[in-house]
């Protein structure tokens with residue numbers, strides 16, 4: 001149902017010290033890495049490099065008549081790069097976790113200058129699923145039990161937090177960075193509770209929310225109400241029928257149906 005996305009975030013600036021720009025994006029987004037020049041000059045050379053190996057991925061050299069992008073290591077940049085011929089800025093489309101890392105642009109004009117970008121790519125968040133803890137919900141047929149046990153769960157994509165909210169206030173939350181563990185968080189609500197509950201998953205840059213529909217999840221509690229409702233309406237219509245009917249046999253049938261309904265109600 002869900003794809004298991006692997007978070008691959010290289011926050012180089014933490015390891016190497018603060019330099020350049022750091023950019024956080026979601027998988028599938030497109031990012032613009034800008035040279036911060038408004039116009040490249042006739043004799044400018046611009047070279048974009050990626051990763052620790054500094055593989056060339058794009059180059060502009062007006063004197064040599066070069067204006068090209070390269071597929072990069074493993075061809076991972078194939079059909080994803082767009083080079084701006086006015087500014088030399090580089091756009092990466094439909095980014096994936098493979099494209100996280102360090103980018104460097106070298107501009108050779110009158111003097112050499114360079115600019116560095118560290119790009120973090122976050123996985124798209126799956127939508128959390130709220131389900132009733134059925135072992136708890138079915139035991140609620142003893143009519144004193146007014147609570148519904150719920151569980152919110154989600155596939156872990158790494159560095160996420162899962163939380164229950166009542167309106168805007170946080171009730172509980174859980175964070176796990178281990179990718180192999182799927183997250184789940186329980187909640188006990190009274191069936192009559194009219195507050196709005198929601199389960200939210202978030203990482204540093206995005207979130208996904210699922211709202212609780214208690215009537216849908218704990219429907220077996222309403223089933224009993226529905227039966228008595230049914231018995232009530234059928235007895236009303238039977239009384240109407242009885243007063244209209246002169247035949248005694250019909251009366252016997254009606255009384256018998258009413259008796260069954262009452263018995264059923266007692267049995268609950």
Ligand SMILES: *[C@@H]1O[C@H](CO)[C@@H](O)[C@H](O)[C@H]1NC(C)=O
Pocket residue numbers: 036
């Ligand atoms: C961009 O260039 C302007 C001047 O050309 C400079 O003031 C500014 O600091 C530069 N910004 C970055 C992020 O390099």
Ligand SMILES: *[C@@H]1O[C@H](CO)[C@@H](O)[C@H](O)[C@H]1NC(C)=O
Pocket residue numbers: 085086
């Ligand atoms: C590149 O620049 C030339 C002018 O130097 C212009 O005619 C052309 O449309 C530009 N190409 C793109 C893709 O912007």
Ligand SMILES: *[C@@H]1O[C@H](CO)[C@@H](O)[C@H](O)[C@H]1NC(C)=O
Pocket residue numbers: 028094096
């Ligand atoms: C984006 O990249 C993924 C993985 O390489 C690919 O499956 C998907 O088709 C691409 N989407 C677009 C719109 O190019």
Ligand SMILES: *[C@@H]1O[C@H](CO)[C@@H](O)[C@H](O)[C@H]1NC(C)=O
Pocket residue numbers: 133134135136149151186
């Ligand atoms: C359901 O509730 C029971 C009793 O509280 C608990 O032992 C069990 O782990 C719960 N199941 C889930 C999926 O949370």
Ligand SMILES: *[C@@H]1O[C@H](CO)[C@@H](O)[C@H](O)[C@H]1NC(C)=O
Pocket residue numbers: 145146147188189190
């Ligand atoms: C029902 O849940 C409320 C909290 O929502 C709790 O205070 C109460 O003790 C629970 N009742 C039962 C019977 O589990």
Ligand SMILES: *[C@@H]1O[C@H](CO)[C@@H](O)[C@H](O)[C@H]1NC(C)=O
Pocket residue numbers: 200202206207
């Ligand atoms: C969830 O994301 C939206 C924007 O997409 C933001 O406005 C909101 O504050 C976020 N909520 C939380 C609890 O982080």
Ligand SMILES: *[C@@H]1O[C@H](CO)[C@@H](O)[C@H](O)[C@H]1NC(C)=O
Pocket residue numbers: 132134137138216217218219220
């Ligand atoms: C309600 O009961 C039916 C069987 O009677 C069961 O299949 C279903 O899972 C139950 N639903 C909930 C929410 O407990």
